[in-house]
Amino acid sequence: MALNLEALGKKIGPIIKDYTWKDTVLYALGVGAGFSELEYCYEKNLKVIPSFSIAAIFEFLTHIGINSNLNLAGILHGEQELIFHNPIPPEGSLITEGKITHYYDKGKDKGALVVGESDTYHSTGKKLFTSIITVFSRLDGGFGGENAPKKEVVFPDREPDLVVSASPSPDQPLIYRLSGDIFDLHVNSEFAKMAGFKMPIMHGLCTHGFACRALIQSLVPGAPEKVRRLVCRFTKPLYPGTPIKTLIWKTEEGKAIWRVVNAETGAVTIDNGIFEYGDIPEEKIRFDGRVAIITGAGAGLGRTYALELAKRGARIVVNDLGGARDGAGSGSAAAADKVVDEIKALGGEAVASYDSVSTPEGGGNIVKTAVDAFGTVDILINNAGILRDKSFIKMEPESWNAVLDVHLNGAYNVSRPAFTVMKDKGYGRIIMTTSAAGLYGNFGQTNYSSAKMGLIGLMNALKLEGEKYNIKINAVAPVAASRLTEDVMPPDFLEKVKPEFVSPLVLFLCSEKCPVSGNIYNAGMSCFNRAAVVTGPGATLGSQDKPETLEGIIANLDKISSLKGGKEYGQLNDQIGDVLSALSKPLDSKVSAIGKQEKTASVSAVFEAMPASFIKSSAAGVDVVFQYNISGDKGGDWCCVIKDETCTVKAGKHDKPNCTLKISDSDFLLLMDGSLPAMQAYTSGKLKIEGDIMKSQLIEKLFKR
Numbered sequence: 025m026a027l028n029l030e031a032l033g034k035k036i037g038p039i040i041k042d043y044t045w046k047d048t049v050l051y052a053l054g055v056g057a058g059f060s061e062l063e064y065c066y067e068k069n070l071k072v073i074p075s076f077s078i079a080a081i082f083e084f085l086t087h088i089g090i091n092s093n094l095n096l097a098g099i100l101h102g103e104q105e106l107i108f109h110n111p112i113p114p115e116g117s118l119i120t121e122g123k124i125t126h127y128y129d130k131g132k133d134k135g136a137l138v139v140g141e142s143d144t145y146h147s148t149g150k151k152l153f154t155s156i157i158t159v160f161s162r163l164d165g166g167f168g169g170e171n172a173p174k175k176e177v178v179f180p181d182r183e184p185d186l187v188v189s190a191s192p193s194p195d196q197p198l199i200y201r202l203s204g205d206i207f208d209l210h211v212n213s214e215f216a217k218m219a220g221f222k223m224p225i226m227h228g229l230c231t232h233g234f235a236c237r238a239l240i241q242s243l244v245p246g247a248p249e250k251v252r253r254l255v256c257r258f259t260k261p262l263y264p265g266t267p268i269k270t271l272i273w274k275t276e277e278g279k280a281i282w283r284v285v286n287a288e289t290g291a292v293t294i295d296n297g298i299f300e301y302g303d304i305p306e307e308k309i310r311f312d313g314r315v316a317i318i319t320g321a322g323a324g325l326g327r328t329y330a331l332e333l334a335k336r337g338a339r340i341v342v343n344d345l346g347g348a349r350d351g352a353g354s355g356s357a358a359a360a361d362k363v364v365d366e367i368k369a370l371g372g373e374a375v376a377s378y379d380s381v382s383t384p385e386g387g388g389n390i391v392k393t394a395v396d397a398f399g400t401v402d403i404l405i406n407n408a409g410i411l412r413d414k415s416f417i418k419m420e421p422e423s424w425n426a427v428l429d430v431h432l433n434g435a436y437n438v439s440r441p442a443f444t445v446m447k448d449k450g451y452g453r454i455i456m457t458t459s460a461a462g463l464y465g466n467f468g469q470t471n472y473s474s475a476k477m478g479l480i481g482l483m484n485a486l487k488l489e490g491e492k493y494n495i496k497i498n499a500v501a502p503v504a505a506s507r508l509t510e511d512v513m514p515p516d517f518l519e520k521v522k523p524e525f526v527s528p529l530v531l532f533l534c535s536e537k538c539p540v541s542g543n544i545y546n547a548g549m550s551c552f553n554r555a556a557v558v559t560g561p562g563a564t565l566g567s568q569d570k571p572e573t574l575e576g577i578i579a580n581l582d583k584i585s586s587l588k589g590g591k592e593y594g595q596l597n598d599q600i601g602d603v604l605s606a607l608s609k610p611l612d613s614k615v616s617a618i619g620k621q622e623k624t625a626s627v628s629a630v631f632e633a634m635p636a637s638f639i640k641s642s643a644a645g646v647d648v649v650f651q652y653n654i655s656g657d658k659g660g661d662w663c664c665v666i667k668d669e670t671c672t673v674k675a676g677k678h679d680k681p682n683c684t685l686k687i688s689d690s691d692f693l694l695l696m697d698g699s700l701p702a703m704q705a706y707t708s709g710k711l712k713i714e715g716d717i718m719k720s721q722l723i724e725k726l727f728k729r
């Protein structure tokens with residue numbers, strides 16, 4: 025199976041990992057922390073060991089393997105560099121995006137190096153760390169690529185300045201693996217023997233965590249937030265229970281060189297370590313060089329966005345028709361002009377635009393104003409708005425259309441020409457202004473609610489078109505005192521609801537730092553949260569050739585309606601994927617209207633179909649027996665014998681299999697339909713392979729999917 029060099033440069037992620045304080049404490053215990061470093065182990069005033077970062081994004085490593093088609097029997101973590109931009113908070117979500125940056129060839133029998141680089145942001149939007157990981161793939165060399173450039177770390181010619189001794193427990197891998205790396209090599213004696221070790225070995229990253237603690241204790245005691253960079257190369261495996269020493273040389277202000285040795289033999293287990301430390305300067309988000317269009321910026325929320333963006337360096341197009349609250353009248357230049365003057369008085373740059381968003385010509389002119397004045401558009405906040413509230417019977421077409429024209433069509437009219445400019449330059453941020461009235465409903469606002477929810481549909485589709493051009497589109501449902509809300513909020517309440525309580529979130533979504541696209545946020549009155557469309561797991565009813573009955577739907581309504589275990593989809597295809605994989609699973613055991621139990625098996629169907637998908641031309645010289653042990657209700661044992669270019673599949677156990685694959689019935693079906701990649705199944709422990717692991721690599725070659 026050859027390396028897939030085409031994966032070079034292709035985006036990996038976003039990979040999202042939710043974590044709580046318990047995950048960070050579990051990691052700390054896994055790398056040897058205890059009562060003497062209670063700051064890592066006790067939820068009060070908890071701090072996170074910075075090396076938690078790489079354990080938390082372990083899935084990125086899996087993606088490098090899957091995307092590159094690495095021969096999983098020969099992969100090792102080669103080198104690791106971590107650059108810290110902000111301390112890791114004790115809970116939240118981590119959002120990781122990255123790519124494979126290099127494939128290096130050490131030679132046919134020497135292996136390949138695969139380098140992946142990723143950036144991880146916290147759900148607060150802060151960039152936390154950059155990881156540069158080098159995977160050593162022992163069995164994938166000889167593809168004709170260049171060798172990796174030599175990296176040297178020069179160790180001072182003197183005894184180390186500091187030595188920290190530690191004694192990882194013989195059971196250390198059993199704790200460490202609970203942080204994500206559940207690879208058999210660190211737990212299963214038989215597997216370890218097959219891989220050439222006398223027993224399971226320590227995770228290299230566990231020893232790395234011990235070293236990180238030692239470096240913090242020695243150089244920035246009690247202040248993990250001062251770790252700036254941690255680099256190393258993994259050189260030799262270590263057996264659990266072996267004492268270690270971290271040797272540290274201080275080389276310059278804020279920098280040390282380090283390595284970890286086996287304290288019994290002196291063998292170097294982690295080498296070429298670099299540790300940089302010091303205060304992390306607070307990062308100020310700026311918009312210098314960026315051009316922002318804000319529609320409806322002559323008052324209310326739009327004015328505040330314009331002023332705040334200008335204060336941070338953006339050049340602004342202040343668009344406002346200057347019309348009445350209900351959109352009536354021809355408007356006036358005064359609203360936009362006033363805000364332009366305010367920005368100029370602050371030392372900023374701005375131009376006015378008086379066009380209405382409600383026509384395509386108006387939208388085109390607004391974007392043209394930006395391009396003529398400042399040469400480009402980087403940010404668009406679709407904010408202009410009017411209200412014409414009426415109960416539905418009284419909602420005549422004029423009021424319906426006027427509101428849809430400003431909010432929904434207005435966003436289309438301006439976003440389209442702006443998107444063209446952004447696509448050409450490969451950068452853009454678009455904000456849709458939605459509303460709780462659309463997200464949740466509000467009496468007397470059928471026109472407004474429809475328009476505001478329409479904007480979510482526009483965002484959902486456009487985010488997919490913008491993805492490859494780095495155009496991110498998000499939506500905000502604000503709550504603020506303005507002309508639109510003056511008669512729906514009590515006057516004393518209005519005083520406390522300033523647009524300034526909304527604008528920080530909007531500015532974040534407009535910034536280069538924004539890692540998300542397609543998200544909806546409520547913002548106002550110091551309260552920020554995310555809203556989403558969530559789909560429940562539901563039920564798969566009826567059968568392939570017989571639709572469910574009306575009575576059957578009623579009997580299963582609780583299950584169909586439940587949102588428990590619901591999930592968010594990034595796009596329609598993901599949802600269809602789930603529907604298709606639900607169809608390939610056994611149908612729900614259900615109480616039908618006539619009280620009958622129905623079930624359909626499909627694992628056995630996969631084995632029945634196996635000989636038909638056999639590729640004879642790939643089987644020359646292959647002589648192998650695969651044994652499948654499928655657990656679960658629909659499971660069982662099947663063996664597949666490949667010999668003399670034929671394939672025979674039988675239920676039951678073979679007495680001399682070369683390679684045994686163990687997996688649950690549901691994971692097996694996902695594996696077969698391609699929704700669970702084999703590498704992921706293996707590294708996550710869902711698929712266990714015993715016997716000649718190399719033979720399992722043949723399966724992909726021998727069978728059509």
Ligand code: NAI
Pocket residue numbers: 319320321322323324325326343344345346347348349351359379380381382406407408409410430434457458459460501502503504505506507508509
């Ligand atoms: P606002 O009335 O103070 O500002 C809206 C601005 O849009 C006005 O200056 C108006 O002249 C301008 N505008 C209206 N039609 C226009 C057109 N065709 N072309 C160009 N400009 C036009 O209202 P506010 O509250 O600042 O609203 C801003 C956005 O936030 C609106 O989309 C509104 O629906 C939305 N929103 C506001 C909430 C709030 O609590 N204030 C709640 C939920 C949503």
